[in-house]
Amino acid sequence: MRGFYNLVLCANLTQKSFDIKIIPDDVTRKYLGGKGLATHLLLRHNPAGVDPFGRDNHLILAVGPAAGTGLWGSCRYGVFTKSPQTGFYAESYSGGAAAEYMTGTGFDAFMLEGASDEPVWLEIAEDRVIFHPAADLWGRDARAAEDTVKKWIARNRPGGTKCGVVAIGPAGENMVSFAVMGNGHRQRAGRTGAAAVMGSKKIKALAFFGTRRKELFDKARISGLVQKIETAAEDDPWLRACGSMGGREASLGASTPPDAAPRACSRCLAACGPALADKNGGRRVPTHETVFSFGSLCDVEDFAEVLYLNDLCDRLGMDAVARLLSDIAHRRGHGEILAGGIRYAADKWEMPEAPPRTVRPGPFRERLAGAAEMFAEWEDRLTIFDSLILCRFYRDLYRWDSLGEIIRSTTGLDLDVEAMRRTASEVIDNTRRFNVREKLAAEGGSGGGHFSAQSLSEAGEAITEGEMLKLLQDYYRARGWDEKGIPPDLPVS
C-alpha cells in the first residue's frame, strides 16, 4: 500500500543475523503504521510472560506513514517493548531528525530480538545490517557514542554519508529501569525502560541511513496540507505556547535565561526546546519537563545548574525526572535500589504509597456524565497520531478532518471519522490484550485509590472510590470491553 514499504527488518542479536518480513496490505490497512503496526508485531512475536530482559523480549522501533513526507510534526519515531519497569506494554516517542534517516532505509519498523554476548552497534541501511563490535563505546556517554558512530559512518561509507543514530548511555547499559535512548544530543525515547531493554541486548547504538523514498498517494495534497497547517499555526495558541514553553517555565523556578533561542525538530513550526547558554559558553537545549523538574520543583534558582543536570541526564541516558544521577546510572550505593524504579525502591525501603495527586470533587462530579465517551474519543484521535507518528503538540491543528486528509494523501485510504475510530480501537484493544496477557488486573485500573484517598485541603472532601470505579466501568463500556476490562477475542494477534 502507498505510504508504506510493507517491510519490517528483523535482526537477531544472538545469531548476528537479519531477515526481512513482508507486511501484508491488510495489516497496514487495519492498524496503519507506528504504534498500530508495532503493537501488532509485539503481540504476535513476544511470548506471554517473557522476562523483559530475556532474549525473547522484542524491542521494536517504528516510523509511521507520515515520516519523510515533510508534514509538520512528522519527524518522529516510536519505540515499543515489554517494560522492565512495569512488566507491561511500553511505548515512547522521540523527535529530532532520526526518523527521516530511519525511513530512508526502506523499512516501516525494526524488530530486534535475542541478545549479543558482547557490546555491539548496528549499521542499518537499505540492503544490510552490520553488527559492529562496540567494546570501546561501552561505558561512554550517549552523546559520545552517537558522535563516534556518526563519524565512523561518514569516514567509511561513500560520500561522507550522514546518518541518524539512537544510542544509550551507562544507565541503559546497566539496565536502569527508567533509562532512555538519545538521538540528536537532546531528544530521548524509552520511558518505562526501553533503553534498559536495548542495554540487555548489549546494543550500544543503532545507525540508520539510506536513500529510499516510499511511494505516496498524492504529493500535491500533502503540499497543500503543509501550507494550510502553516497558516493555521499562526493563530494556534497551544502551539505558540509550546514554542515559548521553555522560557515561561524557566521563569517559574530559575532566573529567566536572557538569550533563549528556539530549537525545533526537523519538521516543526513550534520549537518547544529553548537553546540556552551554559557555563562554558556552549549552548544546551533542555526539554521543558527538565526545566521545571530540576528548576521550580527542586527550588533550584540558578539556571546554569538546571542546564548542568539536563546535560548529565542526556549523557547518562536517563529520564530527566530522576536525581542521584550518576549513582543510579552506575548502580552504586542507594542508586542500586533506585535503578529499579520508584515502586521497587518504595517496596525495598517500606515506604508508604504517596498519592501523586488528588482530584477536586466538585468539578470532577460535574463532568462525570459523558466523560468516558469524551475520553475514548480523545484517546482514539491520539492513537491515530501515534500510528501515523505525529508530534502530539499538534493535537489542536490536526483534528479528525486533517488526520483523514493525511491518511488519504499518504496511503490512498479513504477513512471517515468512524473508520478512523475503528482503526484506533483495534490498536487500543491490542495494547490492552498485551497487558491482560501479562496479567494486568482489572481492579488495578482505578488509580489504586490515589485519586480518592486524600482530600485537597481547600476542597474538604475527596471523591469516592465508588465514583472512580463507576468512571472506570463507563470507560470499559465505551471501549467495548467487559466489566473486567477485557477486550473481545483474547488472545488475538
Ligand code: SF4
Ligand atoms: S513541538 Fe517540540 S517535540 Fe514536537 S516536533 Fe516541535 S520541537 Fe519537536
